[in-house]
Amino acid sequence: MPATEPQSSIYFCDVFGVSPEVLEDYGAFNVSLINDLPLFIDPFLLFNSEKPEYRALHDEIIGYVRFLRDKAVAGAVTPGLLQAWFVFPEVKQTWLGYSKVGNGGSGLGQDFANATLANLAAVFPDFGSEQVTKGSHIEKLCLFAEGVGKDNISDFTTNLILGFLAEYTQTFALAHVAPAQRRRVRVPKARFNYATETWQAVAYELPFHDGDYVLLTPSDMLTKDDIWINKTDLVRQYDSIVSSISDEQLRDQVNNYIRMQLPKEPKKKDEEKAMARAVLAFPQVIEHYIRWKEDRGNEAEALSEEKVRASERLYIDHVQALIRLLFENTRFYETGRDTLDETRARVAFLKDVIENKDGYRLFFADGRPIRRESDLHLIFRLCWFNTQQDVNREVNNGRGPVDFTVSRGRRGKTLVEFKLASNTGLRKNLQHQAEIYQRAADAEHALKVIVYFTAEERAKVEKILDEVGLRGHAGVVLIDARADNKPSASKASSSALD
Numbered sequence: 501m502p503a504t505e506p507q508s509s510i511y512f513c514d515v516f517g518v519s520p521e522v523l524e525d526y527g528a529f530n531v532s533l534i535n536d537l538p539l540f541i542d543p544f545l546l547f548n549s550e551k552p553e554y555r556a557l558h559d560e561i562i563g564y565v566r567f568l569r570d571k572a573v574a575g576a577v578t579p580g581l582l583q584a585w586f587v588f589p590e591v592k593q594t595w596l597g598y599s600k601v602g603n604g605g606s607g608l609g610q611d612f613a614n615a616t617l618a619n620l621a622a623v624f625p626d627f628g629s630e631q632v633t634k635g636s637h638i639e640k641l642c643l644f645a646e647g648v649g650k651d652n653i654s655d656f657t658t659n660l661i662l663g664f665l666a667e668y669t670q671t672f673a674l675a676h677v678a679p680a681q682r683r684r685v686r687v688p689k690a691r692f693n694y695a696t697e698t699w700q701a702v703a704y705e706l707p708f709h710d711g712d713y714v715l716l717t718p719s720d721m722l723t724k725d726d727i728w729i730n731k732t733d734l735v736r737q738y739d740s741i742v743s744s745i746s747d748e749q750l751r752d753q754v755n756n757y758i759r760m761q762l763p764k765e766p767k768k769k770d771e772e773k774a775m776a777r778a779v780l781a782f783p784q785v786i787e788h789y790i791r792w793k794e795d796r797g798n799e800a801e802a803l804s805e806e807k808v809r810a811s812e813r814l815y816i817d818h819v820q821a822l823i824r825l826l827f828e829n830t831r832f833y834e835t836g837r838d839t840l841d842e843t844r845a846r847v848a849f850l851k852d853v854i855e856n857k858d859g860y861r862l863f864f865a866d867g868r869p870i871r872r873e874s875d876l877h878l879i880f881r882l883c884w885f886n887t888q889q890d891v892n893r894e895v896n897n898g899r900g901p902v903d904f905t906v907s908r909g910r911r912g913k914t915l916v917e918f919k920l921a922s923n924t925g926l927r928k929n930l931q932h933q934a935e936i937y938q939r940a941a942d943a944e945h946a947l948k949v950i951v952y953f954t955a956e957e958r959a960k961v962e963k964i965l966d967e968v969g970l971r972g973h974a975g976v977v978l979i980d981a982r983a984d985n986k987p988s989a990s991k992a993s994s995s996a997l998d
Contacts, residue, residue: 510534510823511816512716515709516677526672528716529808530816531595533709535881537815538874539596540654541661541721543638544728545804548797549720553664561660562636564692565620566627572620584699586613588659588689593715596722597651608655616641622783632787634794639729643779643786650727663690666704669716673707683708723804724811728797731776734789738775741789754782818861819879822853839906839914840945847916847949850880851979854951860981869953869981876918876951914945921952921961930976931968951979958982 511530513520523530531537546558568585571577577585588608590597623640630636642653658665666687673682682705690702706713726732734741745751761774779786793800854860907913919926930948952958961978965971 510819512707512714516681516707518676522676523672523716526676526716527718527720528668528672529596529719529722530812531714531716532815533595533714535878536592536595536597537811538878539722539724539808539811540651540727541596541657541717542723542727542800542804543653543657544793544797544800545721545723546657546661547635547637548794548800554721557661557664558635561638561657562627564660565624565636565638567694568616569620569624569627572617577617582613582617586616588655590655591658591662591665591715593713594658594665594717595714596717597654608652608659612652612656630787632784633790637729637790639727640786640790642727643729643731643734643789650730653727659689662687663702665715665717666690666702666706668718669706669714670704672716674705677707681707681709683713685713687713719808720801720805722808723800724807728800728804729790729793731779733793734779734786735772735775737789737792738778738785741785741792744792745785745788750782750784754778754785757781814875815878822850822879843906843914843916843945843947846880847947847977851977855980860983869983871920871922871953873918873920873923876920880916880918914947917946917948919948919950921950921957926950926961927964927968930964930970945975947975947977949977949979951981953981953983955982955985 509515510532512518512528512533513523513530515533520530529539543558543561546554546561549555571581571585586608587610619641624636627636638656639653642650684703684705685708686701686703687706688701689699690704691700692698693700704713706715708714742751742754745754758771758774758778761777762770766774905913905915917929919929923929950961952961958978958980962971965973965976970976
C-alpha cells in the first residue's frame, strides 16, 4: 500500500468501501472495527423520539421488562429461567462501549440478573399506569439498584432492540456492501416469542469482517458520558427536584430526612450521601425527577447530538488526519521490528505530530483541552491498525493493569503507560508503577508517556522527574500538547486536523 495513499482500514466505511456521506445519509455511525468507541444507546432517546419506529422500540422494551416484573412477582423465575430471561451476552458486533482494546465486553451477567430480579417489584410496580411520569423508563433500575449502571442499561437496551439493529444493518448492507463482504448469519436472541416465552435466533444478511458480522447503530440513538436519566444527575439536582414537588408533606419529610442524615458541619460528600439515602427512603422523588427530565427531553436530543458529533471529530476525523500525517513518514507503518523499536517509533512519531504538525488539536474541543487518559489510550490504539505486533490491555499481571502490552510471539514484550500531567497520582506512578509492572509481567521494556497542556503542567512534571531521578530517562517520553506555543496556532484554517 503506497504511503501517499493511506487507507486505515479502521472504520466501517474504509473496510467495506462505503462512502462516509452515504452512511451519514442513512443515519448510521461510522464505527471503528479496531476498537470500541465510547458511545452507547440511551433508551430515553427512543422514548422521546419523533420517529414512530423508535417509540415502538421503547414500547417493546417496556413490554419485556413488564413480562419480567410479572414473572418475578409471581415467583416464577427459576435459576434456569433467570439465565434464559435476564442474562445477555455482550453485543460486541456494534463496536460501541467501554472495551479498552478490541470490542469484547462482559455483557449482562449474573450480577445484573440478580440485581434486576431483586428490584423489579420495587422499581416497576406501576408499569403502564404511572401517575407522575409520562411513561415507563428502564433507567429507574440504575437509580434504585446497586450494581446496575449506565453501561448495563445501554447493554440491556441494545440486547432488547437487537432484531431492529440487525434489520437496519441488513437493509444498508444489501444496498451498499459488496456481496463478497456479506454473509448470512444467525443472530442469537434477536426476537422474543411471548407464546413460548423463549428468545429466538433470526438469520440476516450482514457485513462480515475478520470472522464476525458487524452491526450498525443509528447515530440519533447514541450518546456519550451518561444517559439522560442517571443517578449522578439525580443527586446533583436533588434540591431542585424536591423544591418542585407540589406535595408539601412529602417535600418537608424529604428535607427533614436529609437534615437528620447530615453531620453538624457537612461537606459536599456528606450531602451527596444523604441525598442518595433519601432516594431509597422516598422513591416517590424519583418519579418527580424522571418527570423533570421528561419535560426537558429536547435538551437530551440536542446534547446527545452534540456529544456524538464531538466524538466523530475526535475519534474519526482527527484520527484519520493523524494517520495521514503519520503516513508522511513511511517508516511509521513498517512492521517486523522488535516490540520496543516499533513502540518507541510510534510514540516518537505521535509526539512529533502532536508537537510540530498540529496534532495537538486532537486533544482540544472548543478551545479547551480534553484531559481524559481514556481518549489518549483510544487514539494510540487506533494507530496500531497496520502491525504484526499484538497490542493488548494488560488485564492481570499480578500487580494490576498497565495501559498497553505490545508483544510479538516470543520476541519480547513492551509495556506502555500513559499519564496526563494533571493526574494527581503521577509522582507515585513515576516512582513505582512501570518498574513494578515490568518485573511482575516479565516484560523486557516499559515506556511512560506523559502529556501536558500548559507550561505549569510541564514545570510540575519536570520537577517530579528531577526528584525521582528520571529526567532524561529513555523510558520516559513527554508530549507537549499546549495550544499557546505552536507556530500554526493562529492559522487554524490551514491545520491538517481541521
